[in-house]
Amino acid sequence: MMRVNDRGINHILFDLDETLYPKELGLMAVVSQRINDYMRLRLGIPASQVPELRKRYYRRYGTTSRGLYLHHHLDAHDYLVYVHDLPVEEYLSPDPLLDEVLDGIEVEKAVFTNSPQEYVQRVLRALGVERHFDRIFDIYFLEQINKPDKRAYLKVIEALETDGQDCLILDDLARNLKPGKDLGMVTVLVGDGPKGSLWEKEEGVDFVIPKVTELGNILRIHPL
Ligand SMILES: [Mg+2]
Incomplete structure (x- = not known):
């Protein structure tokens, strides 16, 4: 198996x-x-058309938005505010293990x-892990060119003044890891992975862990 430390992450x-x-916490x-x-x-949009459109856009573009x-002249800012206007604290609580890892x-x-x-900041605050993150690359930074579009990954790499070989990426969707893999990143799938979803294929995945807190185990076996 590949050693993470060979890559100089x-x-x-x-x-x-x-x-x-x-996922079980139900926020999404x-x-x-x-x-x-x-x-x-x-x-x-008629309610009867909503599920089919969502599936089509998700497959084709990575997000419904x-x-x-x-195709629908979306006001992206209005949409993002509306769909994330919910009390995240009712679903998430501080995660001391994640904090420690x-x-x-x-x-x-x-x-x-x-x-x-x-919204990212509210989630990180609710989990009690905000202090660990140096940067947040969000949908505004990406200017609507979102994961899994390869341009999103290139933009992040450029902002970090690094290259793909020096990065490790975690995501609960295999399809969001594939472009990272193509750029030389070490990729970690978090959660049940493809078995839980008909929309996913296992491609470009180096490691699978059921929970993000197990990242520590990967890094212990494969030190950076
Ligand atoms: Mg996700």
Whole structure:
């Protein structure tokens, strides 16, 4: 098996949703409902068409919002505020184990997500891990060219003044790891992985861990 330390990793890129906290907490299910509401109430899309459109846009563009932006004149800012307007503290609580694991990793850490910065900060605060992240690369930084578009990864690498070989990336979706793998990153799939989803294929995945807190185990076996 590949050794992480052969790669000289100096940056770790963490996805946010359902990577830094488990899917079972239900936060994304609420966001998902709000996306449906937005499509119906703000864009006037008939409820019967919403699931099919979401699936199509997700497959084609990586997010529903990118499809809405390209095909329905979406006001991206209005959308992002609306779908993330929820009390994250009711779903998330401080995670001392995650705090400890992150504390033990002396490499620059960044959040790399298709979500907006203000929401990212609320999530990190609710988990009690805000202090560990040097940078947040959010949907505004990405200018709507979101994961898994390869340009998103190139933009992050450029901002970090590094290259793919020096990065480790974690995500709960295999398809968001593939472009990272293509750029030479070490890739870590967090969660159940492809077995849990019909939309995913296991491609470009170096390691699979059920929880982000097990990143410490990978790094102990394969020191940076
Ligand atoms: Mg995610």
